[in-house]
Amino acid sequence: xxxxxxxxxxxxxxxxxSGAPELFTWExxxxxxxxxxxLREHSPVHRxxxxxxxxxxxxxxxxxxxxxxxxxxxxxxxxxxxxxxxxKGKTGIxxxxxxxxxxxxxxxxxxxxxxxxxxxxxxxxxRRVAAFAPRVQELTDRLIDGFAEQGHADLIHDFAFPLPxxxxxxxxxxxxxxxxxxxDWAGMMIRHGGGPRGGVARSVKKMRGYLAELIHRKRENxxxxxxxxxxxxSDQGEHLTENEAAAMAFILLFAGFxxxxxxxxxxxxxxxxxxxxxxxxxxxLAAGESDLLATGIEELLRYDGPVELATWRYATVPLTxxxxxxxxxxxxxxxxxxxxxxxxxxxxxDRLDLARSDNQHLGYGHGIHYCLGAPLARLEGQxxxxxxxxxxxxxxxxxxxxxxxxxxxxIMRGLRTLPVEFGAGPPPEKK
Ligand code: HEM
Numbered sequence: 001x002x003x004x005x006x007x008x009x010x011x012x013x014x015x016x017x018s019g020a021p022e023l024f025t026w027e028x029x030x031x032x033x034x035x036x037x038x039l040r041e042h043s044p045v046h047r048x049x050x051x052x053x054x055x056x057x058x059x060x061x062x063x064x065x066x067x068x069x070x071x072x073x074x075x076x077x078x079x080x081x082x083x084x085x086x087x088k089g090k091t092g093i094x095x096x097x098x099x100x101x102x103x104x105x106x107x108x109x110x111x112x113x114x115x116x117x118x119x120x121x122x123x124x125x126x127r128r129v130a131a132f133a134p135r136v137q138e139l140t141d142r143l144i145d146g147f148a149e150q151g152h153a154d155l156i157h158d159f160a161f162p163l164p165x166x167x168x169x170x171x172x173x174x175x176x177x178x179x180x181x182x183x184d185w186a187g188m189m190i191r192h193g194g195g196p197r198g199g200v201a202r203s204v205k206k207m208r209g210y211l212a213e214l215i216h217r218k219r220e221n222x223x224x225x226x227x228x229x230x231x232x233x234s235d236q237g238e239h240l241t242e243n244e245a246a247a248m249a250f251i252l253l254f255a256g257f258x259x260x261x262x263x264x265x266x267x268x269x270x271x272x273x274x275x276x277x278x279x280x281x282x283x284x285l286a287a288g289e290s291d292l293l294a295t296g297i298e299e300l301l302r303y304d305g306p307v308e309l310a311t312w313r314y315a316t317v318p319l320t321x322x323x324x325x326x327x328x329x330x331x332x333x334x335x336x337x338x339x340x341x342x343x344x345x346x347x348x349x350d351r352l353d354l355a356r357s358d359n360q361h362l363g364y365g366h367g368i369h370y371c372l373g374a375p376l377a378r379l380e381g382q383x384x385x386x387x388x389x390x391x392x393x394x395x396x397x398x399x400x401x402x403x404x405x406x407x408x409x410x411i412m413r414g415l416r417t418l419p420v421e422f423g424a425g426p427p428p429e430k431k
């Protein structure tokens with residue numbers, strides 16, 4: 001029976017193939033990997049009816065997924081969708097349609113995408129991210145200080161959730177005194193997703209109004225922050241309009257927020273469930289090494305990454321993918337979580353191996369829409385997990401894995417809560 005409130009309707013199409021697993025149930029949300037293994041083997045490009053009623057193709061094999069992500073015949077522009085109007089304009093980012101901020105990188109194709117991406121890349125540089133490292137460390141320590149003496153915490157609510165929202169606010173140039181408002185608005189959106197609830201709509205509206213006003217202020221009074229750089233950035237004399245800058249700030253906030261929450265949440269959960277790997281990592285961190293942390297974060301992204309499905313794509317012409325004919329106008333969803341467990345590509349794919357070296361996973365996507373924020377995500381993920389393990393060395397799960405609930409939603413994969421315990425008493429020395 002399908003009783004998952006986030007996915008209220010049954011996936012009728014999946015009964016077409018005999019033995020096909022039921023998708024989008026609670027059980028599936030808890031552990032989708034057996035169902036993905038079945039699809040990879042029996043129906044690698046699989047037509048399904050999504051909980052919203054929209055029909056789409058799910059692509060689950062690594063080779064097909066990589067090809068689809070880089071295929072220029074698959075558009076990001078929902079104007080190409082032949083389906084019902086209510087499915088249009090979606091990337092899976094909560095509230096974006098209500099925000100009227102839909103002209104952003106994940107919804108457009110070249111040449112507009114090339115122009116906007118070039119402009120934002122001038123502002124969002126690896127140098128800016130590297131310079132941000134001490135602030136991420138400071139934020140991480142401050143959040144851990146908040147619960148270290150308690151002996152217990154909900155790592156999603158107390159740690160994984162606030163860290164990226166404060167980090168991205170700082171990077172964008174949202175003044176500190178306004179950042180708790182962002183925490184509240186983002187909290188509303190992450191809890192309720194893009195559903196038609198009044199609270200979400202109000203939060204999106206407030207955020208949109210705030211960003212528009214902030215951009216206006218920064219134009220008058222630029223500072224040393226990403227929004228000011230977005231306004232300043234020019235490409236052959238061209239600048240972003242205020243609307244484009246607002247849409248860009250919005251996509252940076254949302255593409256960089258729930259993803260990073262899930263990297264920290266899913267990553268910590270995977271480490272707690274694989275004590276041998278976690279001990280290895282703790283040993284290597286204690287020895288002052290960083291190699292295992294770097295490969296480990298990539299492996300955590302592959303093993304149980306934050307983005308389960310890449311965002312929507314639409315066939316602009318009839319095409320064949322993985323031997324399956326796809327009609328023009330059909331939506332195509334690349335299942336990154338399935339591709340990254342494909343035994344044709346990864347040896348022993350269901351095993352967490354923090355030292356895995358041949359690990360060209362698709363957790364950050366592939367092709368022209370490859371994650372723009374990957375350097376920031378790596379910085380936040382590495383800082384968060386290393387600091388957590390160093391400061392709370394005996395961290396342990398305070399719930400049965402079967403009792404943990406995963407947030408509903410098609411695109412993202414993340415826990416609602418992650419209750420943990422650790423030795424009470426004086427907090428361990430900071431480095
Ligand atoms: C662990 C954290 C993250 C993961 C797993 C992740 C994953 C992804 C994936 C899979 C895509 C491609 C989606 C597609 O092709 O449909 C993407 C795109 C993008 N990501 Fe990330 N992301 C993360 C963090 C961030 C951060 C921190 C930022 C910025 C602050 C960011 C900004 C973006 C942007 C702007 C795009 C669109 C790029 C384009 O269309 O050209 N992401 N991300």
